[in-house]
Amino acid sequence: MKKEEIVREGYNQIAPHFGVFRSQFSNEQELEFLCSLLPENAKILDVGCGTGIPVVRYLVRKGYGVTGVDISGKMLELARKNVPEAEYFRYDMNELDFEDSSFHGITALYSLFHVPKEKHFDVFRNFYRMLKPEGVLFFCVGPEGGDDLSQFLGGIDMFWSNYPPEKTTELVKEAGFNVLFEEVLDRGDELQFWVFAQKE
Numbered sequence: 001m002k003k004e005e006i007v008r009e010g011y012n013q014i015a016p017h018f019g020v021f022r023s024q025f026s027n028e029q030e031l032e033f034l035c036s037l038l039p040e041n042a043k044i045l046d047v048g049c050g051t052g053i054p055v056v057r058y059l060v061r062k063g064y065g066v067t068g069v070d071i072s073g074k075m076l077e078l079a080r081k082n083v084p085e086a087e088y089f090r091y092d093m094n095e096l097d098f099e100d101s102s103f104h105g106i107t108a109l110y111s112l113f114h115v116p117k118e119k120h121f122d123v124f125r126n127f128y129r130m131l132k133p134e135g136v137l138f139f140c141v142g143p144e145g146g147d148d149l150s151q152f153l154g155g156i157d158m159f160w161s162n163y164p165p166e167k168t169t170e171l172v173k174e175a176g177f178n179v180l181f182e183e184v185l186d187r188g189d190e191l192q193f194w195v196f197a198q199k200e
């Protein structure tokens with residue numbers, strides 16, 4: 001089975017329980033920093049938006065126009081209920097086809113690491129294409145390289161894939177971005193590699 005299908009089916013099953021798990025992780029500090037880089041009324045694309053909480057809700061409350069995309073129909077159903085002020089589409093992030101220069105910001109929290117790492121560069125290139133000049137990309141991936149097909153949240157099959165941080169940074173730069181911030185941070189007792197990057 002295609003890895004993205006494993007992930008989609010997994011999140012369709014996890015969806016009703018995801019909110020409780022997610023509430024352990026606060027990313028408020030990073031989201032605040034993101035907002036400091038964005039113009040008023042910015043248009044943001046949240047990739048792998050999940051249930052819409054906390055990221056879409058945070059950004060909508062700041063007055064931004066938010067588009068959420070996710071591969072899982074069940075996660076999107078919850079997002080539509082939780083934060084109806086945003087617009088949502090079911091999309092695999094490998095196939096996003098919004099117009100060039102559509103967004104001031106693109107966020108992808110805890111989602112890119114579900115895409116096979118060999119595809120990360122193309123995803124970065126496509127993010128770059130869809131961002132406006134000076135647009136900001138904010139994402140995290142795992143802190144170590146490797147592929148992992150294992151069980152998540154009570155035995156649901158899940159797939160993760162990451163390059164080591166140095167390689168991720170290299171790909172982000174190769175895609176055309178200036179890296180503003182890159183660091184492994186501990187959030188909710190979990191380490192992830194967090195990156196802010198800006199289109200020239």
Ligand SMILES: C[S@@+](CC[C@H](N)C(=O)[O-])C[C@H]1O[C@@H](n2cnc3c(N)ncnc32)[C@H](O)[C@@H]1O
Binds near residue numbers: 051091
């Ligand atoms: C760990 S959750 C994080 C959700 C949200 N970003 C958050 O911070 O709470 C990962 C989300 O990414 C979505 N996802 C995984 N692979 C994806 C892909 N290829 N395209 C779009 N969404 C994807 C999953 O369906 C799931 O909703």
